[in-house]
Amino acid sequence: MHFGLSEDQRMLRDSVARSLSDNCPLDHVRECAEGEPVFSDKTMSALGELGLPGMMVPEEHGGLGMSLLDAAVVAEQLGYAAAPVPFLATNVLAALALTHAGSREQQADWLPRIARGEPRISVAIAETVEARDGAVVAAHGGGLSGTSLFALDFRGADAFLVADGAGRLHLVPTDAAGLETVALTTIDRTRSVGEVHLQGVAAEPLMADGGVAAARLRCAGRIILAADSLGAGEAMIEKAIDYAGQREQFGRVIGSFQAVKHMCAEMAARHEPCRALVWYAAHAFDAAPDEARLAACHAKSHTGEVHRFVARTSTEVHGGMGFTDLLGLHYWFKRIGFDRQVLGGPEAVRAEAATLQGWTRAA
Amino acid sequence: MDLEYGAEYDAFREEVRQFLEAHGHRAPAGQDRAARPSADAVKWQALLIEHGYTARTIPSEYGGYGAEPDILKSRIIAEEFSRAGIPGGLANQGISMLVPTLLELGTEEQKRRWIEPTLKGEIVWCQGYSEPGAGSDLAALKTSARVEGGEFVINGQKIWTSTAKQADMIFCLVRTEHEAPKHGGISYLIFSMDTPGIEVRPLKTMTGHAEFNETFFTEVRVPVDQIVGERGQGWFVANATLGHERSMLGDPDALENRLQALVNLMREERVGKDRAIDSPVLRDRLAALQAEVAAMKYNGMRILSNSLRGDPGGMAKLIVKLQSCELAHQISALAIDAMGEIGILYHGSPRERARGAWQRNYMFQLGLIIGGGTAQIQRNIIAERGLGMPREPRLPKPAAVERSAVADGRKQETA
Numbered sequence: 001m002h003f004g005l006s007e008d009q010r011m012l013r014d015s016v017a018r019s020l021s022d023n024c025p026l027d028h029v030r031e032c033a034e035g036e037p038v039f040s041d042k043t044m045s046a047l048g049e050l051g052l053p054g055m056m057v058p059e060e061h062g063g064l065g066m067s068l069l070d071a072a073v074v075a076e077q078l079g080y081a082a083a084p085v086p087f088l089a090t091n092v093l094a095a096l097a098l099t100h101a102g103s104r105e106q107q108a109d110w111l112p113r114i115a116r117g118e119p120r121i122s123v124a125i126a127e128t129v130e131a132r133d134g135a136v137v138a139a140h141g142g143g144l145s146g147t148s149l150f151a152l153d154f155r156g157a158d159a160f161l162v163a164d165g166a167g168r169l170h171l172v173p174t175d176a177a178g179l180e181t182v183a184l185t186t187i188d189r190t191r192s193v194g195e196v197h198l199q200g201v202a203a204e205p206l207m208a209d210g211g212v213a214a215a216r217l218r219c220a221g222r223i224i225l226a227a228d229s230l231g232a233g234e235a236m237i238e239k240a241i242d243y244a245g246q247r248e249q250f251g252r253v254i255g256s257f258q259a260v261k262h263m264c265a266e267m268a269a270r271h272e273p274c275r276a277l278v279w280y281a282a283h284a285f286d287a288a289p290d291e292a293r294l295a296a297c298h299a300k301s302h303t304g305e306v307h308r309f310v311a312r313t314s315t316e317v318h319g320g321m322g323f324t325d326l327l328g329l330h331y332w333f334k335r336i337g338f339d340r341q342v343l344g345g346p347e348a349v350r351a352e353a354a355t356l357q358g359w360t361r362a363a
Numbered sequence: 364m365d366l367e368y369g370a371e372y373d374a375f376r377e378e379v380r381q382f383l384e385a386h387g388h389r390a391p392a393g394q395d396r397a398a399r400p401s402a403d404a405v406k407w408q409a410l411l412i413e414h415g416y417t418a419r420t421i422p423s424e425y426g427g428y429g430a431e432p433d434i435l436k437s438r439i440i441a442e443e444f445s446r447a448g449i450p451g452g453l454a455n456q457g458i459s460m461l462v463p464t465l466l467e468l469g470t471e472e473q474k475r476r477w478i479e480p481t482l483k484g485e486i487v488w489c490q491g492y493s494e495p496g497a498g499s500d501l502a503a504l505k506t507s508a509r510v511e512g513g514e515f516v517i518n519g520q521k522i523w524t525s526t527a528k529q530a531d532m533i534f535c536l537v538r539t540e541h542e543a544p545k546h547g548g549i550s551y552l553i554f555s556m557d558t559p560g561i562e563v564r565p566l567k568t569m570t571g572h573a574e575f576n577e578t579f580f581t582e583v584r585v586p587v588d589q590i591v592g593e594r595g596q597g598w599f600v601a602n603a604t605l606g607h608e609r610s611m612l613g614d615p616d617a618l619e620n621r622l623q624a625l626v627n628l629m630r631e632e633r634v635g636k637d638r639a640i641d642s643p644v645l646r647d648r649l650a651a652l653q654a655e656v657a658a659m660k661y662n663g664m665r666i667l668s669n670s671l672r673g674d675p676g677g678m679a680k681l682i683v684k685l686q687s688c689e690l691a692h693q694i695s696a697l698a699i700d701a702m703g704e705i706g707i708l709y710h711g712s713p714r715e716r717a718r719g720a721w722q723r724n725y726m727f728q729l730g731l732i733i734g735g736g737t738a739q740i741q742r743n744i745i746a747e748r749g750l751g752m753p754r755e756p757r758l759p760k761p762a763a764v765e766r767s768a769v770a771d772g773r774k775q776e777t778a
Binding site for chain 1: 364366368369640655657664678682742743750753755
């Protein structure tokens with residue numbers, strides 16, 4: 001019995017961490033995020049050297065055929081570094097969708113290229129959780145029409161993977177006729193989301209599976225966002241402890257005051273069990289798919305709550321400095337805010353958890 | 364990640380299940396931890412020891428089963444008993460705290476004399492640690508013992524001595540070296556509760572029950588050889604057992620069972636035609652607690668897995684007492700809220716649910732948040748040991764303290 005990361009997973013974690021600390025320090029995050037935000041090509045190519053673009057692509061298509069727990073290990077490090085990279089949509093979600101619901105031709109077309117880190121695929125599945133502003137996509141006679149909001153890793157996409165109202169997934173190349181896109185600006189400038197407008201677009205549907213693949217994507221996406229939040233929360237706790245150990249007031253470091261110390265302890269106490277929860281959910285995704293949906297709901301909602309607390313508390317420990325742009329602490333604060341809302345905030349996700357367990361009244 | 368225990372352990376689990384199926388009906392109904400074990404409970408305990416389902420790793424010469432320590436097997440036993448809803452072995456303070464201490468630090472004679480009858484439930488112990496003036500600052504304890512004619516003569520008062528009324532014996536911290544520094548002047552004594560000069564007064568708590576007592580010592584005479592460890596070493600002896608108490612309070616199976624009881628309650632309680640669980644607000648709180656219970660469950664598996672590899676557990680373990688007690692309290696709180704006005708029924712009232720257990724637990728669990736190292740002490744431990752944050756600066760010696768503390772207080776208030 002072993003509950004935790006394997007030796008390989010620890011090596012993966014350490015090499016991603018090293019790569020990010022070399023290539024994606026705070027100064028670089030700031031360069032990418034200020035002004036007109038961009039993704040960090042430098043960081044993506046460094047991660048490319050570790051084979052990460054193809055980590056979820058099966059080996060027969062040139063990838064590494066790794067597990068979602070492996071991807072969660074990477075996502076945690078990306079969150080820890082607040083790295084501006086489009087990893088989630090292309091390298092996890094699109095790779096999973098094509099592997100499980102793509103035709104042979106689609107797989108042969110896309111998967112090897114994903115493994116090489118070439119295309120960027122934005123994933124538009126927000127409406128499978130909740131439709132805002134009346135957004136809906138309908139498939140009809142070989143075409144797609146409607147609007148999908150909050151397409152993930154939107155900027156610079158070569159194609160969109162869009163879920164229709166029935167949960168079927170469709171590939172839409174960016175240059176398809178009838179497609180219009182609008183970038184949305186969020187608090188988190190290390191991420192990119194946008195909206196997709198479709199008017200009778202000739203899309204390429206993935207297999208019809210009654211929404212199974214879309215549900216799996218939602219589940220994987222939640223776990224990866226939870227892992228990202230875990231890393232971002234970890235970074236914020238470390239920063240708070242460092243700061244409290246240096247900043248002096250009343251002739252002593254503020255970390256020696258119980259008022260401050262207990263804020264840090266409370267962050268750590270709530271944060272630590274999240275690690276095991278996220279690991280389990282990621283493990284279940286591959287090893288116990290029946291349990292994975294509920295576990296993913298738990299991981300997503302609980303990290304959302306805990307890290308909101310961590311984000312504000314760490315900022316408070318930093319006092320006025322935490323509130324400024326100077327320390328850059330806000331990049332993690334906003335990262336956590338993004339992770340919480342996307343693919344279902346805690347309340348939406350808990351409602352789904354309740355339904356999954358038959359807690360809701362039978363209609 | 365490998366959550367399989369392996370074939371040997373699967374076979375062991377099957378063995379435990381078969382035992383429970385065959386013998387489960389002999390288990391005592393309900394287990395009142397505050398009382399002496401009933402005749403049924405003593406018989407059940409003997410059967411469990413015989414099969415190695417309690418006192419498993421305690422050497423057989425001291426009345427245990429004598430198995431090699433195997434964390435997974437212990438875990439499987441706990442899981443299966445919990446799943447079957449059948450009480451496991453006795454879990455009183457003698458067994459959970461004194462026995463491990465004696466095994467580690469007792470003399471051969473002490474081990475032979477005390478461990479076996481304690482395991483069998485024949486001897487019930489109580490713990491004499493806290494005092495009115497020594498709670499979180501336990502080492503400030505004042506109950507004193509002087510040596511006179513081959514005996515310790517004890518005077519003072521203990522508080523929070525659960526089961527003192529029923530106990531045969533007490534393990535007790537007393538100050539024997541009056542000149543020594545605070546932590547170095549304490550000794551760990553064991554003596555009979557029948558010794559003349561001991562008075563036990565029940566301490567009624569907010570639950571309406573007297574789960575604890577105050578125990579007074581007046582010229583209580585105890586032979587000098589009834590000491591565990593050396594004179595002046597009692598603090599270190601006691602710390603071995605405090606560790607055992609903390610691990611006792613964080614039981615992920617217990618949290619899961621409580622949560623399941625809450626789910627059942629919320630499915631049964633009706634508000635008009637709706638079930639309590641049909642309320643989206645209550646259901647949301649339930650799902651939030653469930654996620655937290657899941658987090659503690661997997662955190663527990665992580666600790667288990669780490670300890671299989673000889674890893675002491677680090678932060679994952681340090682946070683267990685704080686988080687589990689709080690979570691248990693919140694589960695009871697939601698149960699009360701889900702019952703609405705029914706939730707305040709108590710003291711055997713008509714319409715009371717579960718014999719008032721939810722309210723009683725809600726109150727008692729607040730006691731657990733405070734006891735066994737308060738939440739604030741836990742946060743100090745997490746911050747200082749876990750996060751490496753600086754300790755509170757030590758105050759100057761008492762004479763100088765009062766003035767400067769007052770002055771500091773003012774300064775901070777106005778700052």
